[in-house]
Amino acid sequence: MKENLMKHISEKSPWQDMTPGGIVLGGGNSVDVRTGDWRTVSPKFHADKCRQCLLCFPVCPDSSIPVVDGKRLDFDYDHCKGCGICAAVCPFGAITFGEEEQA
């Protein structure tokens, strides 16, 4: 994992700590922004029903379905915004979606 060059700046930081023009230092650091807290409705992964067809991970707009060695793992809830597309494409009922599924 890359060093987060912005970690010294938070919503509590005084103005003197801001970067000039609010520029974001470093690249590939959107992973450091936890967009998962925008989520109001959540998907839930049921591994016992999953056949590893992998229809779900390419449709995820936020790359929040990690795939390792050809198999999908549980959701990355730090970045899943709860759009529900994965639940809609799953042919096997392995992804349920709703407020009661909050992770």
Add this chain to the structure above:
Amino acid sequence: MSRRDRLSGNEAVANAIRQINPDVIAAFPITPSTEIPQYVSLFKAEGKIDTEFVTVESEHSAISATAGAEAAGVRAMTATSSAGFALMHEMLYVVASDRLPVVMAVVNRALTGPININNDHSDSMGSRDCGWMQLYSENAQEAYDNMLMAHRIAEDPEVLLPIMICQDGFITSHAVENIVLEDDETAKAFVGEYKPEHFLLNPGKPVAYGPYGVSPYYMELKRTQTEAMNHAAAVIQKVSKAYGDLTGRYYDLIERYRMDDAELACVCIGSSAGTGKAAVDVLREQGIKAGLVKIRAFRPFPGDEIADALKHVEAVAIMDKTDSFSGNGGPLGAEVRSALYQHKCKAETINYVYGLGGRDVRVEDFYQIFRQLEDIADGEEAPAWRYIGVRER
């Protein structure tokens, strides 16, 4: 060796740009600034500069391309006037908040309504709160000198703000004057190389410009902008001193003309200062203690310096070449009065709106203004603001 030449204000600024040799210019023609990019494109065709000249389809695109180039890590410039300036309005705020030290040549022209191509200050005054520095020039020499100082001011690490170098449309931009040009080597050495700390085309140190400023950050970022403007005044003075030491032509945030013992004074911006100085000289011969304060830097606003210059004056006329349509006078009037109040100055004030849409302001108009100031100093009641040079029944 410097050399004397006879040039219009636009030619003078174009020659400064030739000497600066910026990496990118993106511009769209509009009267009366059209000649600036036109001359620059000629210099390019003649091989005198290696600037990338981007012919864009609008002024919104001109300032956007300029901003993109500057963020990429190079010196980028543009030029505009009036409606073109107004079309840039949205992006001017973006350039300032991104802290991109863009330099723009502004040739002041009235904003449309009714359409008019002649000079007043309604274009740049309309964007006075966009976060750019603004230097105004009295004549072609000052336009040239201000342009050669612009990059060192804007690119100072304590500032990092964009700057407009303004001159009056036609009056300065098209009138041919005798001016002194520095030789190319001297000018280039003074301007120096641009070495930004952060920029986009820097593979080893990636950055992102223009992120979304959510509420927990927006106000802190605005505070950094105003801090940069707080530093700008001292940097303008420092760079102007260095330029004066090099060329013998010294500038400050304001110019005090015969102000040492002045009892009556005019405050104005741009080419009118030359007319006003001629009037002051004649009035002085008549024993009237007249003086003039010329605003060179309007942003940052030199409130302390203006109040200091006017602290012993009995009556002052503040002259706006634009109307705020506030029912309360123009922007210079409002800001000068604010500075005078802050410093508990005792001078009586009157705010004149003059010279709109190219209406000539003559030495005789300044005589009339100083006569009014004499009356005000003698205790006569006068309106807080009024027009001068307008036909009245």
